[in-house]
């Protein structure tokens with residue numbers, strides 16, 4: 001038994017912080033549980049029927065005592081709240097400069113796509129010491145991406161993007177699980193996360209199986225699917241998409257909405273759901289015509305158009 005570890009090793013920057021929360025909360029709960037039980041047992045024995053003890057209540061409204069056991073736990077409760085909230089914020093907010101990798105869950109495998117277009121299945125190669133943001137979606141049911149050594153887990157949902165980030169602190173090969181029951185072979189929806197030195201990762205990235213870089217693949221798709229005919233050119237029938245990412249647009253209903261990944265995704269799959277003010281419902285749906293990974297590529301392309309423009313005009317918002 002002695003070599004069975006209490007928890008898997010810690011291999012990300014967030015892991016020690018998550019563990020500390022767990023151990024401190026467990027410790028506090030255990031301490032109060034034992035303290036209350038011990039006092040309870042002691043008093044039950046001492047004051048049991050027939051014992052000769054002083055049963056006179058000398059100080060019926062022990063103010064000092066009441067205040068102590070109200071104020072101390074209140075402070076402790078607030079301290080725990082503030083501390084765990086800070087850890088939670090760090091856990092749930094990917095850093096701006098994080099490298100972005102796409103993860104698609106599918107019964108029963110994990111499909112991964114790197115920034116340069118390189119793809120892999122059930123294996124995720126990442127560089128050491130670099131913040132990595134996973135943008136995840138599912139092609140069918142709900143899955144959940146779980147890497148125990150990083151202490152990160154997040155549900156992966158169809159028709160929506162969820163993200164998860166980590167920064168690895170140890171090289172090696174670690175387990176990757178699906179942590180949401182997703183059908184017959186759920187238990188086999190497992191894989192490996194391979195953490196490499198950054199130079200090795202670069203080498204690996206440029207090795208075999210390199211796809212087309214995401215940006216130029218996006219441009220090709222944009223042309224091939226006919227998006228250009230309506231969204232670019234001299235007399236476009238749809239709104240210009242350059243610089244639109246991250247901005248607010250007005251909808252026909254008068255509502256303002258921020259253009260993010262989910263909105264673009266919906267605009268492509270279900271254009272009538274949210275019409276841009278001043279435009280007719282011309283855009284055809286691309287539902288079932290675009291694969292999940294291509295959709296992501298398109299979204300990235302629209303994003304990159306915005307970056308270019310921001311760089312040119314020198315404005316960022």
Ligand code: HEC
Nearest residue numbers: 225226227230237238239249267271274275276279282283
């Ligand atoms: C037949 C013309 C047409 C084609 C083809 C077309 N669109 Fe559109 N698109 C429109 C129109 C018109 C709107 C504005 C009305 C609306 O919101 O549906 C629009 C809106 C959008 C929006 C929302 C823009 C905003 O400012 O909020 C996005 C994103 C978009 N299209 C992306 C695409 C992509 C990607 C493709 C190719 C896969 C595509 N469109 C193909 C006509 C088109």
Ligand SMILES: [Cu+2]
Nearest residue numbers: 143178182189
């Ligand atoms: Cu699954």
